[in-house]
Amino acid sequence: MRIRPFDFKAATSLADALNQLDQAGSNARVLAGGTDLVLNMKKKNILPSMLISLHPIKNLEYVEEKNEMIHIGALAKHADLAIHPILEKYVSILCQAVGLIGSWQVRNIGTIGGNLCNASPAADAVPPLLALDAAVVIATLHGEKTVPINSFFCGPGQTVMKPNEILKEILIKKPLKPSAGCYLKLRRRKAVDISLAGVAFQAESDPSGQRIEQVKIALGGVAPTAIRVPDAENCLVGLSIDDAFQKIPMCADKAANAAKPIDDVRATADYKRTIVNVFVQRCAQHVLTTLKNYRGQS
Amino acid sequence: MNQLPIHLVVNKEDYHLFVKPNRVLLDVLREDLELTGTKEGCGLGKCGACTVLLNGRPVHACLTLALQVDGCEITTIEGIGGEKMHPLQEAFVDKGAIQCGFCTPGMINTAKALLDENANPSEEEIKQAIAGNLCRCTGYNKIVDAIHSCGCQSKKKKGGIK
Ligand SMILES: Cc1cc2nc3c(=O)[nH]c(=O)nc-3n(C[C@H](O)[C@H](O)[C@H](O)COP(=O)(O)OP(=O)(O)OC[C@H]3O[C@@H](n4cnc5c(N)ncnc54)[C@H](O)[C@@H]3O)c2cc1C
Numbered sequence: 001m002r003i004r005p006f007d008f009k010a011a012t013s014l015a016d017a018l019n020q021l022d023q024a025g026s027n028a029r030v031l032a033g034g035t036d037l038v039l040n041m042k043k044k045n046i047l048p049s050m051l052i053s054l055h056p057i058k059n060l061e062y063v064e065e066k067n068e069m070i071h072i073g074a075l076a077k078h079a080d081l082a083i084h085p086i087l088e089k090y091v092s093i094l095c096q097a098v099g100l101i102g103s104w105q106v107r108n109i110g111t112i113g114g115n116l117c118n119a120s121p122a123a124d125a126v127p128p129l130l131a132l133d134a135a136v137v138i139a140t141l142h143g144e145k146t147v148p149i150n151s152f153f154c155g156p157g158q159t160v161m162k163p164n165e166i167l168k169e170i171l172i173k174k175p176l177k178p179s180a181g182c183y184l185k186l187r188r189r190k191a192v193d194i195s196l197a198g199v200a201f202q203a204e205s206d207p208s209g210q211r212i213e214q215v216k217i218a219l220g221g222v223a224p225t226a227i228r229v230p231d232a233e234n235c236l237v238g239l240s241i242d243d244a245f246q247k248i249p250m251c252a253d254k255a256a257n258a259a260k261p262i263d264d265v266r267a268t269a270d271y272k273r274t275i276v277n278v279f280v281q282r283c284a285q286h287v288l289t290t291l292k293n294y295r296g297q298s
Numbered sequence: 299m300n301q302l303p304i305h306l307v308v309n310k311e312d313y314h315l316f317v318k319p320n321r322v323l324l325d326v327l328r329e330d331l332e333l334t335g336t337k338e339g340c341g342l343g344k345c346g347a348c349t350v351l352l353n354g355r356p357v358h359a360c361l362t363l364a365l366q367v368d369g370c371e372i373t374t375i376e377g378i379g380g381e382k383m384h385p386l387q388e389a390f391v392d393k394g395a396i397q398c399g400f401c402t403p404g405m406i407n408t409a410k411a412l413l414d415e416n417a418n419p420s421e422e423e424i425k426q427a428i429a430g431n432l433c434r435c436t437g438y439n440k441i442v443d444a445i446h447s448c449g450c451q452s453k454k455k456k457g458g459i460k
């Protein structure tokens with residue numbers, strides 16, 4: 001499968017990449033791992049005149065703790081994120097999700113920045129980031145801007161980023177109270193398949209582990225972009241953990257009702273809605289049980 | 299579309315090449331370096347036949363542009379083992395884990411990376427690691443057996459040294 005000719009430049013730094021991208025015009029693209037971009041160029045879905053490759057930039061692969069925030073460089077690879085001790089400690093839901101992306105081969109070169117910028121409605125990193133109220137930092141020629149993840153996506157394949165901008169990093173606030181999260185995805189093949197539906201469920205209890213203070217549920221693959229489902233979340237907020245268990249079916253119904261899946265070659269809309277219902281229940285069981293066990297330990 | 303210079307270390311040998319931007323690593327390995335052990339199945343990242351090790355980690359050579367891995371170390375099946383077969387290759391033969399052999403180079407590369415990272419993987423860990431490598435012949439059990447037997451061997455060896 002041939003790729004149409006294009007020009008190629010390697011960027012030596014983020015600033016260099018921004019300059020080159022700006023000069024190259026709107027038909028240029030940045031290349032991270034290439035697992036989406038090269039595939040799309042092979043399929044002739046995208047025909048860029050030039051690629052600016054970020055591969056020489058080694059200082060955008062970090063995961064760092066700074067005060068209350070966790071910073072993840074856009075070029076961090078899924079395989080590294082899936083087992084990163086800082087992420088496992090604070091936001092294991094993200095490790096779970098990126099660990100399910102594609103195959104080991106894809107995770108070894110695919111980046112979290114590429115997953116977000118590609119803006120697939122089914123991208124696995126997105127629901128956990130929505131459920132964690134993450135933000136992204138976009139580098140422009142005139143400085144950086146921070147955008148909450150819930151206003152980053154505009155539609156399938158579309159983000160608020162301009163063609164001459166580059167995603168620099170992802171910011172996640174560390175949970176300060178007992179918290180737990182769970183990501184489940186449905187796919188036809190056990191590996192190497194995008195999700196038909198993904199459910200991210202993150203909850204926080206009060207310090208004594210008695211009461212649910214925050215619930216955030218995000219769905220992927222069942223709307224033009226990943227969505228939060230506040231009605232479902234509100235079913236559980238403020239309840240004691242034991243009462244929350246009782247309300248799981250109601251919460252799952254509300255989440256399924258808020259989903260707007262479409263029929264496609266992979267599955268019918270009805271099936272996807274049913275799956276959302278089942279996955280929200282399973283996620284909720286898991287998360288509430290984890291929170292309850294913390295209480296047992298403390 | 300100009301050819302651009304790259305430096306690759308393939309199976310521990312240095313190569314200085316000029317390649318066009320639209321060529322993937324798989325084509326450069328097979329056509330320019332004549333290392334035809336690496337196979338092209340789907341060309342779309344779905345079958346794992348093209349798996350090579352990039353700085354020790356399995357990746358798809360069919361979706362990786364050659365220019366993107368400038369300066370990197372690549373290991374292909376030709377670089378696994380040497381005069382003698384690698385224990386993994388022996389195990390694949392012994393356990394009947396090779397039928398048509400098309401998946402084998404990619405499978406062995408993935409397994410090699412797994413064992414380098416985790417000397418004695420569980421059956422589940424093996425299945426997870428090779429989930430991106432399709433085999434249309436063996437039914438996988440023999441492949442998992444072969445990798446598993448190597449895990450135990452390297453553990454035994456380590457034990458022996460102690
Ligand atoms: C076989 C296979 C299976 C897959 N399975 C999954 C899956 O299960 N779940 C899933 O979510 N995805 C999956 N993917 C999609 C893909 O691997 C991921 O989305 C990956 O994270 C993309 O990252 P990348 O670094 O390869 O991006 P690239 O392909 O390099 O880039 C993707 C897009 O983002 C742009 N871009 C990349 N980085 C930046 C940046 N820093 N700033 C601005 N723009 C940028 C590029 O210009 C391009 O348009 C799969 C892909 C393949 C080939």
Ligand code: FES
Binds near residue numbers: 340346
């Ligand atoms: S040929 Fe590369 S994954 Fe199939």
Ligand code: FES
Binds near residue numbers: 400401402435
């Ligand atoms: S032996 Fe034929 S594909 Fe695996």
